[in-house]
Amino acid sequence: MDMEELVAFAKRRGLFWPSAEIYGGAAGTYDYGDVGALLKRNWENAWLAYFVDTNPDYHLIEGAGILPEAPLVFSGHAAKFNDIVVECSKCNTFYRADILLRDSGVAVSEGAGPAEIDKALKEHQVKCPHCKSTAWMPSKPFNMMMDVGLGPERSIKGYLRPETAQSAYLNFFREFNVLRKSLPLGLAIIGRAFRNEISPRQGLYRMRELVQAELQIFFDPEIWKVDFKGISGREVRVRLYGKTADETITLGELVERHGIPEFYAYHMGLIDTFYRDVIGVPSEKLRFLEKGGNEKAFYNKVHMDIEVYVESWGGFSEVAGLHYRGDYDLTQHSKGSKQDHSVLVNGKKVMPNVLELSFGVDRNVWMLVDVFYAKTDGRSVLQIKPFLAPFKAAIFSLQKEPELEKAVDGIYKELRPHLKLFLDQSGSIGRRYARMDEIGTPFCITVDYDTVNKDSPDYGTVTVRSRDDRKQVRLKTSEVLDYIKKATSFDPYGFFSFG
Amino acid sequence: MDMEELVAFAKRRGLFWPSAEIYGGAAGTYDYGDVGALLKRNWENAWLAYFVDTNPDYHLIEGAGILPEAPLVFSGHAAKFNDIVVECSKCNTFYRADILLRDSGVAVSEGAGPAEIDKALKEHQVKCPHCKSTAWMPSKPFNMMMDVGLGPERSIKGYLRPETAQSAYLNFFREFNVLRKSLPLGLAIIGRAFRNEISPRQGLYRMRELVQAELQIFFDPEIWKVDFKGISGREVRVRLYGKTADETITLGELVERHGIPEFYAYHMGLIDTFYRDVIGVPSEKLRFLEKGGNEKAFYNKVHMDIEVYVESWGGFSEVAGLHYRGDYDLTQHSKGSKQDHSVLVNGKKVMPNVLELSFGVDRNVWMLVDVFYAKTDGRSVLQIKPFLAPFKAAIFSLQKEPELEKAVDGIYKELRPHLKLFLDQSGSIGRRYARMDEIGTPFCITVDYDTVNKDSPDYGTVTVRSRDDRKQVRLKTSEVLDYIKKATSFDPYGFFSFG
Numbered sequence: 002m003d004m005e006e007l008v009a010f011a012k013r014r015g016l017f018w019p020s021a022e023i024y025g026g027a028a029g030t031y032d033y034g035d036v037g038a039l040l041k042r043n044w045e046n047a048w049l050a051y052f053v054d055t056n057p058d059y060h061l062i063e064g065a066g067i068l069p070e071a072p073l074v075f076s077g078h079a080a081k082f083n084d085i086v087v088e089c090s091k092c093n094t095f096y097r098a099d100i101l102l103r104d105s106g107v108a109v110s111e112g113a114g115p116a117e118i119d120k121a122l123k124e125h126q127v128k129c130p131h132c133k134s135t136a137w138m139p140s141k142p143f144n145m146m147m148d149v150g151l152g153p154e155r156s157i158k159g160y161l162r163p164e165t166a167q168s169a170y171l172n173f174f175r176e177f178n179v180l181r182k183s184l185p186l187g188l189a190i191i192g193r194a195f196r197n198e199i200s201p202r203q204g205l206y207r208m209r210e211l212v213q214a215e216l217q218i219f220f221d222p223e224i225w226k227v228d229f230k231g232i233s234g235r236e237v238r239v240r241l242y243g244k245t246a247d248e249t250i251t252l253g254e255l256v257e258r259h260g261i262p263e264f265y266a267y268h269m270g271l272i273d274t275f276y277r278d279v280i281g282v283p284s285e286k287l288r289f290l291e292k293g294g295n296e297k298a299f300y301n302k303v304h305m306d307i308e309v310y311v312e313s314w315g316g317f318s319e320v321a322g323l324h325y326r327g328d329y330d331l332t333q334h335s336k337g338s339k340q341d342h343s344v345l346v347n348g349k350k351v352m353p354n355v356l357e358l359s360f361g362v363d364r365n366v367w368m369l370v371d372v373f374y375a376k377t378d379g380r381s382v383l384q385i386k387p388f389l390a391p392f393k394a395a396i397f398s399l400q401k402e403p404e405l406e407k408a409v410d411g412i413y414k415e416l417r418p419h420l421k422l423f424l425d426q427s428g429s430i431g432r433r434y435a436r437m438d439e440i441g442t443p444f445c446i447t448v449d450y451d452t453v454n455k456d457s458p459d460y461g462t463v464t465v466r467s468r469d470d471r472k473q474v475r476l477k478t479s480e481v482l483d484y485i486k487k488a489t490s491f492d493p494y495g496f497f498s499f500g
Numbered sequence: 501m502d503m504e505e506l507v508a509f510a511k512r513r514g515l516f517w518p519s520a521e522i523y524g525g526a527a528g529t530y531d532y533g534d535v536g537a538l539l540k541r542n543w544e545n546a547w548l549a550y551f552v553d554t555n556p557d558y559h560l561i562e563g564a565g566i567l568p569e570a571p572l573v574f575s576g577h578a579a580k581f582n583d584i585v586v587e588c589s590k591c592n593t594f595y596r597a598d599i600l601l602r603d604s605g606v607a608v609s610e611g612a613g614p615a616e617i618d619k620a621l622k623e624h625q626v627k628c629p630h631c632k633s634t635a636w637m638p639s640k641p642f643n644m645m646m647d648v649g650l651g652p653e654r655s656i657k658g659y660l661r662p663e664t665a666q667s668a669y670l671n672f673f674r675e676f677n678v679l680r681k682s683l684p685l686g687l688a689i690i691g692r693a694f695r696n697e698i699s700p701r702q703g704l705y706r707m708r709e710l711v712q713a714e715l716q717i718f719f720d721p722e723i724w725k726v727d728f729k730g731i732s733g734r735e736v737r738v739r740l741y742g743k744t745a746d747e748t749i750t751l752g753e754l755v756e757r758h759g760i761p762e763f764y765a766y767h768m769g770l771i772d773t774f775y776r777d778v779i780g781v782p783s784e785k786l787r788f789l790e791k792g793g794n795e796k797a798f799y800n801k802v803h804m805d806i807e808v809y810v811e812s813w814g815g816f817s818e819v820a821g822l823h824y825r826g827d828y829d830l831t832q833h834s835k836g837s838k839q840d841h842s843v844l845v846n847g848k849k850v851m852p853n854v855l856e857l858s859f860g861v862d863r864n865v866w867m868l869v870d871v872f873y874a875k876t877d878g879r880s881v882l883q884i885k886p887f888l889a890p891f892k893a894a895i896f897s898l899q900k901e902p903e904l905e906k907a908v909d910g911i912y913k914e915l916r917p918h919l920k921l922f923l924d925q926s927g928s929i930g931r932r933y934a935r936m937d938e939i940g941t942p943f944c945i946t947v948d949y950d951t952v953n954k955d956s957p958d959y960g961t962v963t964v965r966s967r968d969d970r971k972q973v974r975l976k977t978s979e980v981l982d983y984i985k986k987a988t989s990f991d992p993y994g995f996f997s998f999g
Contacts, residue, residue, distance in 0.1 A: 015678040020564040021670050023837035027568045027658070028650075032671055034678060035559035035687075042560075054916070057923040060534035061541075065519040065709045066565070066692060069526045086652050095652035147648045149660070151527075151708065153585050153594035153698050159526070161648070171520050172531055179514040179533060181926065188534075193565060193692070199652050209650065210564045338522035417553070418991050424556040427680065492917050 002374060007313045008204060011370065014440050016040065017205065029201025029209030031363065036440050039391035039421065041366050045191050047388060048214050051275055051493040052189070052358060059187030059216065062176065064168025066193055067149060070158045072171055075337030082163055083142035085118050086199055091134035097199040098140050102127065112295030115140045145196045161195035166357060169217040170330045174342055184346050184353060185220040191362070203314055205363035212362035219353035221346055229263045231498045232270035242293030265303050265325055268356060272307055272323060274497045281386050282372060286310035288317060300329035311371045320368055321360040328352040382468060383441035388491035390441045395423040397433050399449040408448045412463065412478055419482055434466070443468045444485050501873060506812045507703060510869065513939050515539065516704065528700025528708030530862065535939050538890035538920065540865050544690050546887060547713050550774055550992040551688070551857060558686030558715065561675065563667025565692055566648060569657045571670055574836030575829070581662055582641035584617050585698055590633035596698040597639050601626065611794030614639045644695045660694035665856060668716040669829045673841055683845050683852060684719040690861070702813055704862035711861035718852035720845055728762045730997045731769035741792030764802050764824055767855060770996060771806055771822060777995045780885050781871060785809035787816060799828035810870045819863045823856040882940035883968060887990035889940045894922040896932050898948040907947045911962065911977055918981055933965070942967045943984050
């Protein structure tokens with residue numbers, strides 16, 4: 002699907018659309034409809050089960066979206082969370098400089114400053130996409146945080162957090178003391194972050210309000226032991242910093258030949274397994290992209306984007322990041338809060354380092370639709386893994402007959418405490434199947450005359466149709482629950498060797 | 501517990517504390533720690549299972565927190581979402597007028613305007629709590645919404661939504677068309693709302709950023725049929741508008757004698773059952789408080805608060821509301837969006853009415869701690885229902901011995917895909933039990949020498965201790981999962997007769 006088709010599909014089937022759509026839609030904010038909210042929730046629950054619940058030292062917490070000014074001064078966001086913007090001298094339209102240049106076919110380094118930008122605009126005679134002028138005001142940094150005024154005079158400055166990570170760093174000290182006072186300690190947050198994007202675009206890719214799923218692991222780099230041996234032979238696709246081609250390389254080689262720390266490579270394996278094996282992204286559509294130089298935040302010691310090939314976004318696109326942030330965060334908040342965050346572990350004082358696993362939830366939801374929506378044999382099927390499916394099964398009656406509908410109702414009531422179901426008594430069977438295929442429902446249960454006919458050998462049975470192969474099996478109603486539960490549940494331990 | 505004790509307990513046990521605590525804490529925003537996040541999540545999941553998943557016409561959706569200005573102009577919030585504030589002439593401290601007066605022992609009607617407030621301040625010679633002056637500036641309305649400036653010049657005005665309800669109203673039109681184009685249609689949201697409270701206080705009671713769980717039911721008042729017969733005999737405690745005492749009255753009598761619509765009384769029964777039977781709030785601690793006159797929003801046709809007696813807040817306190825909002829919301833958004841929201845149902849054109857079930861999630865979490873924390877036989881126990889418990893079980897080894905710890909590890913790995921567990925290898929058994937009692941863990945599983953001793957008749961068994969009666973049973977490890985799952989799972993259908 003291209004961008005436009007995907008947007009139309011998402012609206013038609015209840016996935017997502019711009020907020021306040023009836024008022025023309027807001028730029029950069031999206032709402033999830035009934036189907037989208039379930040898909041998003043299932044992705045989040047799988048993320049949580051796989052990355053957090055598998056480790057007794059990792060915990061989900063929740064933090065407010067509004068933060069006071071001080072922590073964002075010390076985190077560096079107040080001074081440095083900037084994009085470079087440039088204004089057309091003629092029509093006064095603003096642009097994010099890097100995007101303007103990229104869209105005009107001009108290459109500048111990621112993280113380029115105003116001087117480099119201004120030079121590139123001039124040298125390449127870049128035109129304003131709006132009025133075609135080539136006269137630009139000097140470009141300048143623009144802080145992407147949104148501020149709010151609190152209190153009766155709105156004079157207390159607050160910011161909407163630009164990343165959920167800060168809520169985790171601000172709670173490390175309390176949680177370390179509440180918990181077992183040992184490292185590693187993981188704090189996970191699924192929540193909203195806010196960025197005043199100049200040009201929100203590409204649907205759920207660049208948003209002003211986004212949902213992040215982030216895990217911050219606090220650890221002592223000298224003694225953190227991960228079980229690397231089991232995973233070191235796994236091959237991953239990586240584009241290393243400064244290279245122009247991807248290579249396929251084992252995690253062990255990344256450690257030995259490229260100086261990637263073992264704990265970092267281990268988590269590459271964890272993430273690679275999540276995308277390829279858990280979610281089912283085809284190998285050729287996944288890669289790690291190493292960032293270096295100006296491209297990465299200065300405090301990151303190792304920084305890779307995780308990219309999936311998303312056709313509607315035009316190619317490989319960032320859906321997650323793995324960042325070894327060193328001790329920057331807790332050192333800064335130690336200064337800012339005047340509370341020493343170094344901790345005593347095994348008699349040694351250490352400022353915990355941070356490894357950040359950061360996922361854009363909205364991007365991942367969009368990616369699922371892009372990668373798994375397929376047109377096959379004249380059908381449109383969202384071929385997501387069954388545990389991600391918004392509804393695990395739909396229940397229909399073959400005909401609009403009170404007796405059949407009563408049987409549907411009985412089965413529905415029996416199953417509904419255990420499975421998320423779609424109940425639909427209207428339309429033709431063919432149309433109902435098509436609808437369920439399109440939103441990825443793995444099974445359709447149909448009640449027919451045999452179900453209720455005491456003289457039929459099929460009395461008390463229903464047909465259960467599978468989404469992908471369209472095969473139908475006839476099952477006793479008492480067998481349906483186990484059959485569907487088994488095929489749609491999620492066990493994170495089947496994929497990776499967790500400690 | 502009083503306020504101070506509850507706050508201290510919440511910090512000590514990982515429940516909640518002010519955001520950015522290490523920087524001195526922000527006023528009116530709170531973070532949830534590892535235990536609090538699980539408790540909150542379990543409450544939310546129970547709410548969702550009981551109020552939303554029980555009805556195939558009700559759906560969870562999700563909406564952005566930032567909204568454009570226009571919908572909030574038409575919803576009335578831009579003009580009318582005001583508190584009356586008053587400023588001390590001498591020290592320039594601001595107060596929310598109704599709270600200042602109440603704290604000074606002066607009664608004014610809820611919703612009193614500036615004239616009434618100024619008169620009361622003067623007549624009763626109310627003193628500034630800060631400087632003791634009695635000289636006040638004229639009181640004035642203060643809009644409680646927080647605004648944000650979007651775009652490169654921050655000139656595009658947005659608001660942080662003051663209630664999640666608006667996201668539901670803004671999505672009705674799309675969802676009605678995506679779904680079966682029939683009424684009733686329910687849209688539920690669990691999400692954050694933002695209010696610039698002048699005096700945030702009382703912990704999770706009056707917050708600047710709060711979490712709401714709201715269900716908006718869109719219906720045609722002439723034809724909505726609820727199954728009232730089964731519930732009409734249920735007695736509820738109500739303080740009717742204008743009365744000074746509570747009365748216990750059946751839902752049927754409320755309909756017949758007090759003109760409460762049947763669909764409204766039915767939902768009172770649903771909510772009453774949720775609090776008393778599902779959550780387990782003692783009957784004497786729950787009541788409905790009817791609002792009328794200036795106390796209720798002008799568009800509400802029937803408005804009741806649901807109050808629980810919360811000792812740390814000093815008495816009956818609002819935890820939820822049931823609001824029959826008429827057709828105000830969709831009529832206004834029809835005007836604002838120029839999109840007629842009336843729909844054709846059974847050949848009749850109707851502007852859907854709204855019944856709103858609105859719950860303050862943070863308040864409900866606080867309430868759980870206040871109501872269910874008990875000191876008995878020298879123990880402190882959070883006696884919440886097992887399905888609400890952050891951890892369903894803890895696993896300990898009796899002694900710090902490699903063989904026992906290996907057995908603990910084996911059981912832990914067997915159970916963890918199915919139950920949220922607390923794993924603790926440190927401290928005395930007594931201290932570990934005490935900690936689990938305090939955060940409401942229903943079961944503690946202990947591995948001892950008999951567990952691993954092949955010659956013992958108890959080989960392969962563990963002790964399972966119950967939180968409330970402290971009784972221990974000896975179970976085979978293979979029986980533990982079923983035993984605990986049965987006791988800690990939640991089936992909403994056991995409480996109320998759903999259609």
